[in-house]
Amino acid sequence: MADTIALVGGETLLGRDVVEVFGESSMGQQLRLVAAEAEETGKLTVVGDTPSFLSKLDPDALEDAAVVILAGSRKSTEDAMATKPSGLIVDLTGALEENTDAQLRSPLAEGAEFRPDETGPQVVAHPAATAIALVMSRLHRAYPIARAIVHVFEPASERGKAGIEELQQQTVNLFAFQPMPKKVFDAQAAFNMLPQWGEEAGGTLLEVEERIERHLASLLERMESLPMPSLRLIQAPVFHGYTFSFWVDFEDDVSAADVEEALSGDPFDLRISGVEAPSNVGMAGQSGIAVGAITPDRNSANAMWIWAAADNLRIAAESAALIVREAL
Numbered sequence: 001m002a003d004t005i006a007l008v009g010g011e012t013l014l015g016r017d018v019v020e021v022f023g024e025s026s027m028g029q030q031l032r033l034v035a036a037e038a039e040e041t042g043k044l045t046v047v048g049d050t051p052s053f054l055s056k057l058d059p060d061a062l063e064d065a066a067v068v069i070l071a072g073s074r075k076s077t078e079d080a081m082a083t084k085p086s087g088l089i090v091d092l093t094g095a096l097e098e099n100t101d102a103q104l105r106s107p108l109a110e111g112a113e114f115r116p117d118e119t120g121p122q123v124v125a126h127p128a129a130t131a132i133a134l135v136m137s138r139l140h141r142a143y144p145i146a147r148a149i150v151h152v153f154e155p156a157s158e159r160g161k162a163g164i165e166e167l168q169q170q171t172v173n174l175f176a177f178q179p180m181p182k183k184v185f186d187a188q189a190a191f192n193m194l195p196q197w198g199e200e201a202g203g204t205l206l207e208v209e210e211r212i213e214r215h216l217a218s219l220l221e222r223m224e225s226l227p228m229p230s231l232r233l234i235q236a237p238v239f240h241g242y243t244f245s246f247w248v249d250f251e252d253d254v255s256a257a258d259v260e261e262a263l264s265g266d267p268f269d270l271r272i273s274g275v276e277a278p279s280n281v282g283m284a285g286q287s288g289i290a291v292g293a294i295t296p297d298r299n300s301a302n303a304m305w306i307w308a309a310a311d312n313l314r315i316a317a318e319s320a321a322l323i324v325r326e327a328l
Contacts (some may be wrong), residue, residue, distance in 0.1 A: 003328055006065035006087070008080045009072025010045060010054055013161055014092055017317040018071055023047050027324060034061045034080075036072025045070035059083040070095070073160075088327045089121040090320050094211065096121040104218050107322035108267065108315065109133040114222060122323050127315035128152050128242050129215035131289050133143035133244060134227065134267060135308060138140050140226050142262035144251040146302070151245040152212065153236040154205070155280065158312060159184050164239055185235070192234035209233035240313070241280025246306040247297065256294045260302050263291045278309035285316060286311055 005022070009015040010033030022028045028047050035041045035054040043054050055061040058077060062068055062085040069090045070077045077095035097100050101120025109130050116122070132150055139145060156163040163184050170180040170190035180188060186198025189191065196205045199206045213231050220226045229246075236243070257271075271278055271292030278290030289310045297303035 003030050004032050004065045005067045005069065005324060005328075006032045006034055006062050006085075007069045007071060008034045008057060008062075008076055008326040009070065009093075010052075011035055011037070011040045011043065012072055013164070014313055014316060015071040017313040018069060018092075018320055019045070019047055020183055021314070021321050022324075025293075025321070027321065027328075030328075031177060032061065032065065036076035056097055056235060057083075057286065062087070069320055071320075071322070088118055090323050091121050091123045092316050092320060094123065094126075094153060097122075097123050097211075104215060104325055105319065106130045106133065106215075106219055107319055107326070108272075109137065109219050110222060116323075116326065118327060122324070124316055124319045125215040125219060127310065127312040127319075128154075128212045128213045128233075128244075129219060129320065130315055131242060131244065131310045132212075132216055132231075133219040133223070133293065134289060135244075135263070135306070136220070136229065136248075137223050138268070139248060139259065139262055140223075143254045144225075145227055146249055146251045147227060147249045149247040150177045150229045150231050152209075152231060152233045152240070153234060153243040153245075153280075154208070155188065155238045155240050155242060155312060157240045158208075166240060167237065188289055189235060190237055192237055197235065203233055205233055218243060240284050240311065242310050243278070243280050243311050244306075244308040244310075246308065247299075247303060248306060249303040251302070253302055253306075254304065256296060256304065259294050259306065263306075264292075278307055279309075280309050283309045283311045285314065287314055 001259035031047050031053050033054050034057050041056045061085050065087045067088045068085045071092045074095040077093045102123045103117050105122045156167040165191050166184040173180045188203040268286040269288050269290040277293045283290050291308045293307035295305045
């Protein structure tokens, strides 16, 4: 079928969010689910209300697809690319980031003036970079920013099902006074805050922080005179959803009411004083970014503290949907 959208990794956490987002539109009928892992091939799942089986990752599953969405592992991305698919590639794994033809994409944060180059893979920006860019750009348009600092609290779901399962098992084992599994984080993630993972984690939190920083810098370059904030990434003991603590120093004096007004309207869910503050739990499965707990810095005349939360998987899935909608 000419408009087939092949989703490699339909069984992953991210793949399931892609299925859910696409299932809310007619594009869900065009999805072909392809297993990222061989042992998942043939399993039954659902797209919208329609049963669907996970296809094997081979050339037959991808060759006629107008779009191939990569939402599995880095290895499944490499395997998919080895089949030389002819359709537009939308990479949610980051594995193609170094490809010279790749273009970083974040339709939620690009603006109407941006014209994408679809000749190469479309690498979806890190969801934290997208969320930060959206907050910073909205604020800067209303009240120019002099400088900013953002603490980013990372959920276990960014490490896929393995991260979720390890955090869950660590929690259970702690209560049972049993040894904790540490294959993913190589450290105690449950009931703990980490500035870095253990040496055997198969990567570092610093590498993730640097990736967010690179993507954010690229997105901010597409916006006029927007300063790059300083970032610090922290592994939080939560399953789903990013939270952010923004410290924003404006060029001029602004009030909390001014900032609230600037952050009102889509894609923001503004939580004014007296309303429950944003949380990662409250944003699970939700679109947009919740912002609130907006408080003046008592020690800096022009600075404000802002708390925000967003569903990392939903941001990535909606970004993919917007790219595909442009292409088809």
